[in-house]
Amino acid sequence: MSQAILEIRKISGHAGSVPGAGVRREFEVCKLIDTTTCIGCKACEVACLEWNGLTFSETTFNNSYQTMPDTQWNYWNLIKFNEHEREDGTLQLLMRKDQCMHCEEPGCLAACPADSAIVQYVNGIVDFQQEHCIGCGYCMTGCPFNIPKFSPTARKVFKCTLCVDRVTQGLEPACIKSCPTGCLHFGTKPEMKELAENRATQLREQSGFANAGVYDPSGIGGTHVIYVLHDATNPEAYGGLPKDPRIPWTVKLWKSPLKWLGNFAIIGGLVGVFVHYLRFGPKVIPPDDEPPQGGAPPQERGPQQGKRP
Amino acid sequence: MSASPVFANGRVLRYSFHERLGHWLAAVSYIYLLLTGLAFWSPWLFWLAILFGGGTVSRELHPWAGLVFVAATLMMYAMWGKQMHETREDEAFWRAVPHYIRNEDELVPSADRFNAGQKLLFWGFFWCGILLLLSGLILWFPQLIPWNLRYLRYFAVIVHPAAALLTIGLFIIHVYMGTAMERGAFGSMTRGDVSIGWAKKYHRVWYERLMRASR
Numbered sequence: 073m074s075q076a077i078l079e080i081r082k083i084s085g086h087a088g089s090v091p092g093a094g095v096r097r098e099f100e101v102c103k104l105i106d107t108t109t110c111i112g113c114k115a116c117e118v119a120c121l122e123w124n125g126l127t128f129s130e131t132t133f134n135n136s137y138q139t140m141p142d143t144q145w146n147y148w149n150l151i152k153f154n155e156h157e158r159e160d161g162t163l164q165l166l167m168r169k170d171q172c173m174h175c176e177e178p179g180c181l182a183a184c185p186a187d188s189a190i191v192q193y194v195n196g197i198v199d200f201q202q203e204h205c206i207g208c209g210y211c212m213t214g215c216p217f218n219i220p221k222f223s224p225t226a227r228k229v230f231k232c233t234l235c236v237d238r239v240t241q242g243l244e245p246a247c248i249k250s251c252p253t254g255c256l257h258f259g260t261k262p263e264m265k266e267l268a269e270n271r272a273t274q275l276r277e278q279s280g281f282a283n284a285g286v287y288d289p290s291g292i293g294g295t296h297v298i299y300v301l302h303d304a305t306n307p308e309a310y311g312g313l314p315k316d317p318r319i320p321w322t323v324k325l326w327k328s329p330l331k332w333l334g335n336f337a338i339i340g341g342l343v344g345v346f347v348h349y350l351r352f353g354p355k356v357i358p359p360d361d362e363p364p365q366g367g368a369p370p371q372e373r374g375p376q377q378g379k380r381p
Numbered sequence: 382m383s384a385s386p387v388f389a390n391g392r393v394l395r396y397s398f399h400e401r402l403g404h405w406l407a408a409v410s411y412i413y414l415l416l417t418g419l420a421f422w423s424p425w426l427f428w429l430a431i432l433f434g435g436g437t438v439s440r441e442l443h444p445w446a447g448l449v450f451v452a453a454t455l456m457m458y459a460m461w462g463k464q465m466h467e468t469r470e471d472e473a474f475w476r477a478v479p480h481y482i483r484n485e486d487e488l489v490p491s492a493d494r495f496n497a498g499q500k501l502l503f504w505g506f507f508w509c510g511i512l513l514l515l516s517g518l519i520l521w522f523p524q525l526i527p528w529n530l531r532y533l534r535y536f537a538v539i540v541h542p543a544a545a546l547l548t549i550g551l552f553i554i555h556v557y558m559g560t561a562m563e564r565g566a567f568g569s570m571t572r573g574d575v576s577i578g579w580a581k582k583y584h585r586v587w588y589e590r591l592m593r594a595s596r
Contacts, residue, residue: 142528183538185421186436206436208421209523213534222524227437322539330539331423334546341550345557352484354564357578 100196101239102264103248105169106271106300107310108281109255112137112151112167119250120149120171123235143170145221148232149247152311168299168310169247169256172219172232174198176293179319180231182327183214196261196296197234205229216292216317234296264298271300291318386591392574393588400460404570407453407506410446415552417443418545444521447513454510461503464494470586471497491585505551512544 083090117139121128126146131139138153154166178198181190189204190211205228211220212229220229235245244258257264268286275284285304288294307313387393396404417439420430430439473490474497480488495503519526519537526534559566565579580588
């Protein structure tokens, strides 16, 4: 990526084509997680903390190998363990590395009201800019994967950056670097998609996983983190991976039709009262010809001798 | 004979000090809520948040201002709730609203202390205020809503702006009528009194009852 931004698009006074045009490969990056070869060693969890300078958090034991129930604002990478009972009664220990999916159509970004607090780079990485974050937490509502987490100390929201600082320098993310089994891969989206499909085909044809497949959900335009699953028909079994993730419909309704309807109504209301004033003007009060009925006449003392209560 | 409700200067008390205080507590907090809320509503209005100390400050203070507004609304409910009940005259008033709009006020039936439009304003703000409070509490602490109750957050992000928009509509009409359209109405909410002509024109039933009571 660091080289790509210096690629030349146009050249002044130059005869012939731009050198290298159309040669460079895809910009969009992708992380591939092959859950079928993950051994749950958690090296990626440690590498994430190390590279991003995060503190070790307290672990929660819940009769499982899982470090804690969910990712946290300062724990962006968590392997979710699930003892899954298959239809034939046999057990399968499913392990899925959970982190930001870097959606092509990010729900967090759609819901965020703060200027520049969430950006999506051309390479597909979705990144939070904490200096612009106002801590409203709307991103948490927009996200279909339960990823952005609020920090009570910073009062801002944090999540996995896909190690954008490493990727821009031509390095792979820290989690990829640390994986001992090679179940994590990093490259361009088409490359990773091809590798994932090959692996899924292999699982179906040679390993007896008839439902093996690739998780790259289309409801959010695909993701820049994709999974190979033994059973792609049941992603929920992998620690609650949503089957058909979408931006919540109320967020879409709020950000588009309601917004236009509301803007139209507010401007219409302001114009309406102004035009009413031009057309009809203020109401006129007839001169007070009747003396007040009952009580003392105005020239005598009223309650509190004319002082206002 | 009890004391006259008419002051020596020939004006009538319309809103007591506590009524005015409750109203302005609500008004000031509402205007702050409106301006910071609009900042979060549209990126084109985010500069409003900068005006009030930045996005983070606005986000921190908006819920607290909301609590002030709710308290003021409850205060007004305690003072006016009974007077805001619908009466038979309200229906006639609604039928006469086209005349009211065209300033053909002689064709508008006389109203009690609050006319049907004021009642709509009051209950509109009251019920929208409840919706804004409930959804606002969720939006205040989204991190405390567990994932399996996330539908509460989905509910809140649509209910909060929708209810706010309804109040904005009421607010625009209320401010226009209270300042530009009905001369004297603004004074009734600041100094508390109105002229006898004003009282007779807009709230004759109330005015006459006031006079009978003091007789």
